[in-house]
Amino acid sequence: MRSAKTPNETRENVHRPSETDRLEEMAVRVTDVLDQARVLGASACEAAVSASLGLSVTVRQGQVDTLQRHADRGLTVTVFFGHSKGSASSGDWNPGALDVTVRAACDIARKAAADPFAGLPDATELERAPRDLRLDHPWELGPDEAIERARRCEQAALESHAEIANSDGATLTSQRGLRMLANSHGFLAGYPATRHSIACTVIGERGGAMQRGTWYSLARSAESLQAEEAVGRLAAERARERLGARRIDTRLAPVLFAPEAARGLVSHFVAAASGGNLYRRASFLVDRLGEAIFPEFVRLAEEPHLPSGLGSAPFDAEGVITRERNIVAGGVLQSYVLNSYSARKLGLDTTGNAGGVHNLSLEPGRLDYGSILEQMNTGLVVTELMGQGVNMTSGDYSRGATGFWVEGGEVVHPVEEITIAGNLLDMFRRIVAVGRDVDARGNIRCGSILIESMAIAGR
Numbered sequence: 001m002r003s004a005k006t007p008n009e010t011r012e013n014v015h016r017p018s019e020t021d022r023l024e025e026m027a028v029r030v031t032d033v034l035d036q037a038r039v040l041g042a043s044a045c046e047a048a049v050s051a052s053l054g055l056s057v058t059v060r061q062g063q064v065d066t067l068q069r070h071a072d073r074g075l076t077v078t079v080f081f082g083h084s085k086g087s088a089s090s091g092d093w094n095p096g097a098l099d100v101t102v103r104a105a106c107d108i109a110r111k112a113a114a115d116p117f118a119g120l121p122d123a124t125e126l127e128r129a130p131r132d133l134r135l136d137h138p139w140e141l142g143p144d145e146a147i148e149r150a151r152r153c154e155q156a157a158l159e160s161h162a163e164i165a166n167s168d169g170a171t172l173t174s175q176r177g178l179r180m181l182a183n184s185h186g187f188l189a190g191y192p193a194t195r196h197s198i199a200c201t202v203i204g205e206r207g208g209a210m211q212r213g214t215w216y217s218l219a220r221s222a223e224s225l226q227a228e229e230a231v232g233r234l235a236a237e238r239a240r241e242r243l244g245a246r247r248i249d250t251r252l253a254p255v256l257f258a259p260e261a262a263r264g265l266v267s268h269f270v271a272a273a274s275g276g277n278l279y280r281r282a283s284f285l286v287d288r289l290g291e292a293i294f295p296e297f298v299r300l301a302e303e304p305h306l307p308s309g310l311g312s313a314p315f316d317a318e319g320v321i322t323r324e325r326n327i328v329a330g331g332v333l334q335s336y337v338l339n340s341y342s343a344r345k346l347g348l349d350t351t352g353n354a355g356g357v358h359n360l361s362l363e364p365g366r367l368d369y370g371s372i373l374e375q376m377n378t379g380l381v382v383t384e385l386m387g388q389g390v391n392m393t394s395g396d397y398s399r400g401a402t403g404f405w406v407e408g409g410e411v412v413h414p415v416e417e418i419t420i421a422g423n424l425l426d427m428f429r430r431i432v433a434v435g436r437d438v439d440a441r442g443n444i445r446c447g448s449i450l451i452e453s454m455a456i457a458g459r
Contacts, residue, residue, distance in 0.1 A: 019136065019178060019192040022051060026180035026190060029093055033077055034184055036102045042079040042109070044120050046183040046318070049075045049093065054175035055141060059150040065169055067143060077105045083114040117344040120318070123185040125340070125350060127321035130314035134307045135193040137221035139174045146172050149198065149228045156232030157202045163243060164236045165205035168212070172198045174222070187319040195310070196222050200232045204239035211414075213239025218441045220308040241404075245414035248405055248458040254379030254432075255420060255454045256372060258403070259439035261382045262362075262449040266300070268390055268397075268424055269293075270357055270444070273327065275342020277392055284395035284425055285333065292331045294428050297365070300328035304358030311443035317355030325351070327360070362446035364436040372435050372448055374409035380456055381406055382420065395424035419457040427451050 037045035086109030180190030199216035215234035304322035339354035386400035435448035
């Protein structure tokens, strides 16, 4: 067992400090930074401080493999001298370290070339009255309880079936973070947020062949996590259903992306719609605003204010207000994903996406997973993707995949060692169904996606 940063293993609350006290301290720190930057001649400044506390334990074969407590803090300063920008960061909040960090940022800005698009967001775009989205759910979890929960998770997996032969372990984590952001437009706001998870990976064996299965649960509150025994049993089931996997012949066939794989498809779209790729003209969505990218029934909406949502945020990483909006409606690309810099480069307005999207949801269809299999009739279900074969400029797509072969709407056998290929624009336009089996374990929430036909390279 590797040693923890904090050796005391008695039961205690890993979230002991008062968030009110910590936020007040953080507000003082960022205000001091803004004042110092102003004294040093900066025309504008942004400062962010963050702190996190957490506990993580991994159990393998019933024994504690790792037990870690962590307490991290950081400061990032960005200053502007006109349109020249400089940034510096530190893990130390002490006044002397803050002074050094601010001076370093100013020195960089004085030497940097002017960029006419650089600067803080417009003051009118900032969130002045952040709402409480119920993101803070501390878990009074001590090491002993964490270890016991992880053991129960792994034990449930190992005992679920004789074909579960080994384990890569069960991991339980609990984390609470605070962030305070301020800028010289008078913005000052911050809030605490928590994230808890439990995950398990086991190995099934049949006839000398082995397959790995993983499952996890992730939520803002401990009460919203799946029971650890359920997580273990689902990991075991995923390992067992992969046993007997084989290749299939090369062909064209319908492909159904299971929710965990479908999320990757949506993330490729988000990357293509993001400002950095657009202004560099390294995206297949350049100049396609207002065009039909998907079938008419597809809607992608950002929902940043879902209570306790994993991607919820009252403001983005620049302090810009977040809003509910359609990125795609009726299949048409309605909006890009922009921060203030990329928006200026493109001659558009920021969309409040500094730091990424917030609870991007693919509107579910009416069919459950079984009904989509029936609609597909014969084809490939993709449950896992491998490799990085995505060209964001052209949209060309080629990735290794595993999953299941389906005939007559029923799974026939698991599949491995294949490659699926196409072009993302063509794939998006050939979506024929979206499932209601939504996987909400992340910032992108979506169900299964059925594509009419793709190239499958096998034997």
